[in-house]
Amino acid sequence: MPKGRPIDATSPFGSHPAGGLARAAWKLIDGGGFRATLRRKAGGLVARLFPGPYDVEAGSLKFRLYPGENYDDRKILARARLPEQAEHALIGKWLRPGAVFVDVGANVGTYALFAASRGARVLAIEASEATAAKLGFNIAANEALEGFGGVKVMLTAVGEEEGRLTLWTSARNWGFATLAGDVAEAEAGEWQAQDVSVRPLADVLGEAGIGRADVMKIDVEGFEDRVLMPYLEASPRSDWPRVVLMETNCSAAWKRDPRETLTAHGYAVEGETEDNVLLVDRTDHAT
Known part of the structure; x- marks a missing residue:
């Protein structure tokens, strides 16, 4: 199994609410405006600060997100919709x-x-x-x-x-x-x-x-x-x-x-x- 943050597959959905700061940080990374090198460094910092998990609803569906280690999770958290x-x-x-x-x-x-x-x-x-x-x-x-x-x-x-x-x-x-x-x-x-x-x-x-x-x-x-x-x-x-x-x-x-x-x-x-x-x-x- 790849190394990463421990997976919480047991606590009820809603146990890990996504705060506004985490959403804003990932939205900033998703929004672009960075040169490639700076984007990667900034993304790495946000991944360390706000790795998840976060429980989020998107398109009427529920997801437990780990944005620090999954592209789709980052997109859902940043855009509040499905990729x-x-x-x-x-x-x-x-x-x-x-x-x-x-x-x-x-x-x-x-x-x-x-x-x-x-x-x-x-x-x-x-x-x-x-x-x-x-x-x-x-x-x-x-x-x-x-x-x-x-x-x-x-x-x-x-x-x-x-x-x-x-x-x-x-x-x-x-x-x-x-x-x-x-x-x-x-x-x-x-x-x-x-x-x-x-x-x-x-x-x-x-x-x-x-x-x-x-x-x-x-x-x-x-x-x-x-x-x-x-x-x-x-x-x-x-x-x-x-x-x-x-x-x-x-x-x-x-x-x-x-x-x-x-x-x-x-x-x-x-x-x-x-x-x-x-x-x-x-x-x-x-x-």
């Missing part, structure tokens, strides 16, 4: 009550909880034990929400074959964790190595009893191809997800481009953001 607004807008219309949402690289749950709040049934897959503990707390804090579809968490990394690999985790952003060693080598900063179990996506979905996902989101920092391509090759075409939201900002680390395979089999790009692409199965009239 990934553009991505949520792209997938929102497919997240109907009862829809199946598979979240590969679930982090602290900003996608998983958004989907569950729409009534979707969610499988959240997370490789880091520490991050999964935070995710589990956030899920429990929201389970009483009306219309909440429910979230099942599976603690595993996903890759080409069953085994063990090194998960590289950024000390300042536990949500930026990758099995692609070249991604870690290319990024400046302090990295921590964890030995984690890895399973093919087909096996994980089979154990969870999922035949076809309505929406699949994959965000694993340059390992997206090694998650999705073996699944497409091992699964019947009828089991391929109706909608795929895939992070592309580390696509230079891909060995194969899943976009080419998906578009060759009837998918179309229906939206793009700075970091992600949305592909929709146009052979499926249900979409």
Whole structure:
């Protein structure tokens, strides 16, 4: 488990209110206006002074935030809303009550909880034990929400074959964790190595009893191809997800481009953001 502030997954939500000074400090860092070097130094100081945890509501959802060590937590605290607004807008219309949402690289749950709040049934897959503990707390804090579809968490990394690999985790952003060693080598900063179990996506979905996902989101920092391509090759075409939201900002680390395979089999790009692409199965009239 990476080094960091002890995780409080037992005290009730609301035990760690976020004071105005902490919010203001993180909002200042989030707002920019600093040169890169000064921003990093100022961010490090704020992380030491106001590391969290803080209990905050954003978009009607409850989160226990550790902004000193997670980018998404910083964004929620600074902006008082969920991050990934553009991505949520792209997938929102497919997240109907009862829809199946598979979240590969679930982090602290900003996608998983958004989907569950729409009534979707969610499988959240997370490789880091520490991050999964935070995710589990956030899920429990929201389970009483009306219309909440429910979230099942599976603690595993996903890759080409069953085994063990090194998960590289950024000390300042536990949500930026990758099995692609070249991604870690290319990024400046302090990295921590964890030995984690890895399973093919087909096996994980089979154990969870999922035949076809309505929406699949994959965000694993340059390992997206090694998650999705073996699944497409091992699964019947009828089991391929109706909608795929895939992070592309580390696509230079891909060995194969899943976009080419998906578009060759009837998918179309229906939206793009700075970091992600949305592909929709146009052979499926249900979409």
